[in-house]
Amino acid sequence: MDTVHFVIDKPERWDSSFDPEMTDADVSRLMEIRPFSEMDAGKFSKRTPLRGILKNDARIRRFKNGEIIVRAGDYGSSAFLVLSGHARVVLNPGLPASLLGRRKSQRKGLFEIVAQLWTNPRDPEVRTAAELEQDSGVKVGLKQRGVFLQDVPRILDEHKTATMSPGDFFGEIAALSRSARTATIFAVGDETELLEVRWQGLRDLLRFDDHLRHHIDRIYRERTLATHLREIPIFKRLNDEQLKRVIEQTQFGTYGDYDWSGDYKRLAKEGTRSPEKETTIAQEGDYPNGVVLIRSGFARLSEKFGHGHRTLNYLSAGCEFGLREIAHNWRQRADSVPFQQTLRVIGYTHVIVVPTPVMEEVVLPTVPEHELPLRFTSEELAGAEQSDTRRKLDAGAKIGPELMEFMTENRFFNGTSTMVIDMERCTRCDDCVRACATTNEGNPRFLRHGHTSGRIMVANSCMHCADPVCLIGCPTGAIHRGQSGGEVVVNQATCIGCSICSNNCPYDAIRMVEIREEDGAFMVDKDMKPIVKATKCDLCSDQIGGPACERSCPHGALKRMDMNNLDAFARWLNR
Amino acid sequence: MKGFLRRRLLWGSLLVAATIAVASVYAAWEGATTRSAYLSGWLLFGLMVVLTGYNWLKKIPYLPLGRSEVWLEFHLYAGVFTGVLFLLHVRLRWPTGWFELVLTLLYAIVMFSGVLGIIISRGWPKRLTARGGEVPFDRIPLVSRQLREQAEALALSSVAEAKSATIAEFYTRRLHDFFAGPRHFLSHLFEIRLPLNALLHDLGDLNRFLNEQERKVADQLVALVRQKDGLDYQRALQLTLRLWLFVHIPVTYSLMLWAVAHIVLVYGFSAGAR
Numbered sequence: 001m002d003t004v005h006f007v008i009d010k011p012e013r014w015d016s017s018f019d020p021e022m023t024d025a026d027v028s029r030l031m032e033i034r035p036f037s038e039m040d041a042g043k044f045s046k047r048t049p050l051r052g053i054l055k056n057d058a059r060i061r062r063f064k065n066g067e068i069i070v071r072a073g074d075y076g077s078s079a080f081l082v083l084s085g086h087a088r089v090v091l092n093p094g095l096p097a098s099l100l101g102r103r104k105s106q107r108k109g110l111f112e113i114v115a116q117l118w119t120n121p122r123d124p125e126v127r128t129a130a131e132l133e134q135d136s137g138v139k140v141g142l143k144q145r146g147v148f149l150q151d152v153p154r155i156l157d158e159h160k161t162a163t164m165s166p167g168d169f170f171g172e173i174a175a176l177s178r179s180a181r182t183a184t185i186f187a188v189g190d191e192t193e194l195l196e197v198r199w200q201g202l203r204d205l206l207r208f209d210d211h212l213r214h215h216i217d218r219i220y221r222e223r224t225l226a227t228h229l230r231e232i233p234i235f236k237r238l239n240d241e242q243l244k245r246v247i248e249q250t251q252f253g254t255y256g257d258y259d260w261s262g263d264y265k266r267l268a269k270e271g272t273r274s275p276e277k278e279t280t281i282a283q284e285g286d287y288p289n290g291v292v293l294i295r296s297g298f299a300r301l302s303e304k305f306g307h308g309h310r311t312l313n314y315l316s317a318g319c320e321f322g323l324r325e326i327a328h329n330w331r332q333r334a335d336s337v338p339f340q341q342t343l344r345v346i347g348y349t350h351v352i353v354v355p356t357p358v359m360e361e362v363v364l365p366t367v368p369e370h371e372l373p374l375r376f377t378s379e380e381l382a383g384a385e386q387s388d389t390r391r392k393l394d395a396g397a398k399i400g401p402e403l404m405e406f407m408t409e410n411r412f413f414n415g416t417s418t419m420v421i422d423m424e425r426c427t428r429c430d431d432c433v434r435a436c437a438t439t440n441e442g443n444p445r446f447l448r449h450g451h452t453s454g455r456i457m458v459a460n461s462c463m464h465c466a467d468p469v470c471l472i473g474c475p476t477g478a479i480h481r482g483q484s485g486g487e488v489v490v491n492q493a494t495c496i497g498c499s500i501c502s503n504n505c506p507y508d509a510i511r512m513v514e515i516r517e518e519d520g521a522f523m524v525d526k527d528m529k530p531i532v533k534a535t536k537c538d539l540c541s542d543q544i545g546g547p548a549c550e551r552s553c554p555h556g557a558l559k560r561m562d563m564n565n566l567d568a569f570a571r572w573l574n575r
Numbered sequence: 576m577k578g579f580l581r582r583r584l585l586w587g588s589l590l591v592a593a594t595i596a597v598a599s600v601y602a603a604w605e606g607a608t609t610r611s612a613y614l615s616g617w618l619l620f621g622l623m624v625v626l627t628g629y630n631w632l633k634k635i636p637y638l639p640l641g642r643s644e645v646w647l648e649f650h651l652y653a654g655v656f657t658g659v660l661f662l663l664h665v666r667l668r669w670p671t672g673w674f675e676l677v678l679t680l681l682y683a684i685v686m687f688s689g690v691l692g693i694i695i696s697r698g699w700p701k702r703l704t705a706r707g708g709e710v711p712f713d714r715i716p717l718v719s720r721q722l723r724e725q726a727e728a729l730a731l732s733s734v735a736e737a738k739s740a741t742i743a744e745f746y747t748r749r750l751h752d753f754f755a756g757p758r759h760f761l762s763h764l765f766e767i768r769l770p771l772n773a774l775l776h777d778l779g780d781l782n783r784f785l786n787e788q789e790r791k792v793a794d795q796l797v798a799l800v801r802q803k804d805g806l807d808y809q810r811a812l813q814l815t816l817r818l819w820l821f822v823h824i825p826v827t828y829s830l831m832l833w834a835v836a837h838i839v840l841v842y843g844f845s846a847g848a849r
Contacts (some may be wrong), residue, residue: 090817113637113638113639114638116637117635201812244683317679418669423703423704423709424700424704425700425703427699427700427816428694428700428701428711428712428813428816429816431633431643434633434636435633435636436635438634438635438637439636439637447709448711452709454704455704458692543637544639545637545638545639545640548636548637550642551636551641551642552633552636552643553642553643553644554633554643554644554646554647555644555647555696556642556644557700574577575577575578575579
C-alpha cells in the first residue's frame with residue numbers, strides 16, 4: 001500500500017513578516033532615507049540582508065492627528081523612525097492616566113463594598129455600561145486598533161511637549177532593554193508616517209551595522225547608564241570623570257528571546273527544559289573578565305553538582321555577578337580565582353558588563369576595604385567550608401534545592417504576587433475560590449490547581465510578573481500596570497479582545513471571556529459576534545482589604561508571595 | 576519562636592486567662608447572687624452567636640473584617656471557652672428533663688464535630704499531600720470512570736489476544752465491583768491497606784494460570800488497581816474534609832434555635848429577669 005507523505009517547508013524566520021503588505025517599492029524608498037542610506041548592505045549576512053530586514057521586520061504606519069504612538073508605561077517591542085509629518089513627545093510631567101486610556105485606579109468606598117451584597121449580578125461576566133465607558137479624553141478605534149487623544153490643542157496648551165521630525169528615531173531603549181516606555185508620543189496632523197521596526201529586526205540592524213548601534217549606544221549611555229550606575233553602591237563614589245571612563249568602557253549584552261513565553265511554553269510541553277540548554281552569560285571556571293550587572297530580565301546562578309548543575313539562585317534586575325571574584329583577584333594577584341558559579345539566561349536577560357581592567361583601575365580603588373566583598377579563603381575554594389556570602393547567595397539552601405529548581409524551571413521567580421498554597425495546610429475547602437468569585441461579581445479569577453513541588457502548589461493565577469510578557473503587543477494598552485502597587489490590570493473599556501495578552505502569558509493566567517449585559521444577554525458587535533474581553537486576577541486592587549483569596553483562607557495555607565524575596569518565602573515555609 | 580507556635584501560645588494564654596477570670600467572677604457571684612446562671616447563660620449564648628457568625632463572615636469576603644485565619648483561631652479557642660461557660664452554667668450537673676437533655680446533646684454534637692473537624696483539617700491535608708496523585712474532588716468521578724473503562728477494555732482484550740478467559744473471569748469475579756464505584760472508605764480513613772493487599776495478592780496468585788501475554792495484561796491491571804485505590808483514598812479523605820461541616824453547621828443552627836427556646840422558657844417560667 002502506498003504511504004502518503006506530507007511534506008512541509010522547514011519554518012523560516014520570515015515566514016511571518018511584520019507586515020505582509022510591505023512591498024519592494026517601500027523597501028527601495030526606505031533605502032533612500034537615513035540611516036538606511038548610510039548603511040553598508042554588504043556587512044549584513046546573506047540570511048538576513050538589510051533589504052530583507054526592512055521588508056520583513058519593519059512596517060510603515062500612518063497615524064492620524066492625536067493618535068497615540070507609544071504610551072508612557074507600556075511595554076513595547078519595537079522602535080520607530082519618523083518618515084514624514086510630526087509627532088509630539090509629552091515631557092515630564094506626562095499625561096494623566098485617564099487621558100491614556102488607563103483604568104482609573106480607585107478603591108471602592110465602604111458603602112460600595114457593602115452594596116456588593118445585593119448588587120452582584122446573577123450571570124457570569126456581566127459588564128455595566130459604566131465599566132465599558134471610555135474616558136472622554138481618549139477614544140479607542142476598534143478598526144484601526146488605535147487610541148486617540150481627543151483634545152490635542154488643549155493638551156499642547158497644558159503640557160510641555162517636544163516635536164519629533166522626519167529622521168528622528170525613538171522607542172529603541174524600551175524595546176531593547178525591555179523596560180516600560182518613559183514618555184507618551186502622539187501624532188500631530190493626519191500625515192504622520194512612521195517606520196516601525198520590531199525587536200528582532202532592530203537587533204540585526206544593530207548587529208551588522210555600526211552606524212545605528214553607535215547612535216543607540218550613545219543615547220543609551222547618555223540617557224540611562226549614568227543614572228543606573230549611580231544607583232549601585234560600588235559606583236557611588238566615582239567622580240564625574242571616573243564615571244565617564246566607566247561609561248565609555250561599559251558593554252551591553254542582550255541574551256535570549258524578547259518574547260520568550262512562546263519558547264518556554266513549547267519547551268514546557270516537550271518537557272525538555274534544562275539549565276544546560278540555556279545560553280551562558282558567564283561560565284564557572286572561566287577568567288572573570290567583567291562585573292555583570294543585570295539590567296532587566298532574569299538569570300540563573302548555578303554551580304556544578306555531580307554531572308549536572310545545581311541552581312543556587314536566580315538574579316533579577318539590580319543584581320551583580322562576578323564582583324567578588326574580581327575584587328579578590330585585585331587584592332591577591334598571585335592567588336587569582338576564576339568565576340565560582342555559572343550565570344545563564346532564563347528567557348530574556350539584558351546585562352551591562354563593566355570590564356575587569358576598568359573595575360581594577362577606576363572603580364575598586366574608590367571603594368573602602370570594608371565595603372568590598374570578602375576574599376575567598378582556601379577552605380572555601382576547596383569546598384571544605386561555606387562563607388556567609390556564599391550562604392546568602394544559596395537560596396536553594398533556604399527553601400530547599402528541589403523547590404529552588406521547581407521555581408526556576410517553571411519561571412515562577414517572575415511573580416511579584418505569586419499565589420502559593422501550602423498543601424499540608426490546605427483543606428481543599430475552596431473558600432479562596434468562592435471569596436474570589438464573590439468579590440469579582442461571581443467570576444472566579446483563578447484556578448485552585450497548578451504545578452506542585454512537595455507541599456507547595458503554585459496556583460493558576462496571575463502572578464503580576466516583574467517581567468510582564470503579557471503587556472507586550474497589547475494594541476490599545478488595555479493591559480497595564482496599576483498606578484498604586486504595580487499590579488497588572490486590564491481596562492475593560494479599552495480591551496478589544498484580541499487575545500494577544502492571553503497568548504503571551506507563559507502561565508496561562510489570562511482568560512478570554514464573552515461578556516454579558518446586565519440582563520444576562522451576551523453582548524455582540526454589529527456582525528452579531530460576541531464581544532470578548534481579557535480577564536485575570538487584579539489582586540483585588542479596588543477592594544480595601546487586599547486580595548480576597550489570601551484573606552479568606554481559614555488555615556493560612558494561601559499566600560501571595562514576591563518570588564524575588566526568597567527570605568520571606570523561606571520564613572513562610574518554616575512558619 | 577515559629578509563627579504557628581507563637582500564635583498557639585498567645586491564644587492558649589488568652590483562653591487560660593479568660594477561664595480563670597470567668598471562674599473567679601462566677602465563684603464570687605455564686606455566693607452574692609442567685610442570678611449567676613443568667614450571667615453564664617447570656618455570656619454563653621452571646622459567644623455562640625459570635626461563633627455562628629463565622630459562617631456568615633465567610634460569605635462576605637469583600638468586607639474588610641480581617642483575615643479568616645485569625646477569625647478561625649478565635650472560633651477555635653472561643654469554642655473551647657464555651658465549654659468552660661457551659662460547665663459553669665450547668666454547674667457540672669447532668670441535664671434534667673428531655674428539653675435540657677436535647678440542648679446538652681446538641682451542644683455536645685457541635686463541640687465534638689468541631690473538635691473532630693479541626694483534627695481532620697490539620698491531619699488530612701498532610702496525608703493527601705504525602706500520598707500524592709491528587710485529583711480535584713469534582714473530577715474524581717470522571718477519572719474513576721476512565722479507569723473502569725480502561726480496566727474493562729484490558730480484560731476484554733485479553734480474551735481475544737490470549738484466547739483465554741482467565742483474566743476476564745477474574746475481572747468479573749474480583750475487579751468489576753472494585754472499579755464500579757468508590758470502595759474501602761473506612762479503610763482509607765484509618766490507613767488500613769488490607770483490602771488493597773488482598774486484591775493484589777489475588778492478582779499475584781492468578782499469574783500461575785497466565786501465559787506471557789496475559790501476564791503483561793495482569794501487570795497493567797495491577798497498575799490500574801493501584802491508581803483506583805489512590806483515587807478512592809483521595810475521595811475518602813477529601814469527602815470527610817467536606818462532610819464534617821455538614822454536621823457541624825446544621826446542628827449549630829439547631830442548637831441556636833433550641834437555645835432561644837431555652838431562654839424564652841427560662842424567662843417565661845421563672846420569676847422573671849428583674
